Amino acid sequence: MPKEKGRSLVASNRKARHDYTIHDTWEAGIVLSGTEVKSLRAGHANLTDAFATVDDGEVWLRGAHIPEYSHGTWTNHTARRTRKLLLNRREIVKIEREMGPGGTTLIPLSLYFNDGYAKVELGLGTGKREYDKRHTLAEREGRREAERALAARNRRAR
Structure with missing residues (x-):
């Protein structure tokens, strides 16, 4: 089967750009289980209440809703589980440094497939x-x- 090319949007957080002033953006990979990937490929996801945190040098996506896969079995995933995001060490250090002052939040702006890999666009913003x-x-x-x-x-x- 030929490899996917290009970018296909799964979900975008339009409310984030309304509620926050976005200062900087990053593209991060996301660690997913098999049924989560199938659910995303079907176009099901919701980032409305989602946010990201940096804990012990790792970035985590919290509150993102990826519904259970309809044809999944007992191995199906939990819809709102915490998912690890994949970034370079330098990017994580920069994000931690910029999040230091109060009032800044790491918000997922969109969830998409880029050349077959699931990616999340993160934005560092302050509330409006x-x-x-x-x-x-x-x-x-x-x-x-x-x-x-x-x-x-x-x-x-x-």
């Missing part, structure tokens, strides 16, 4: 206040309106 969220929405709306006005002006100029 309510007024920051409103400001971001107002900026986005202003940008959309400006683009619409430009498009309408270009249509009339033809």
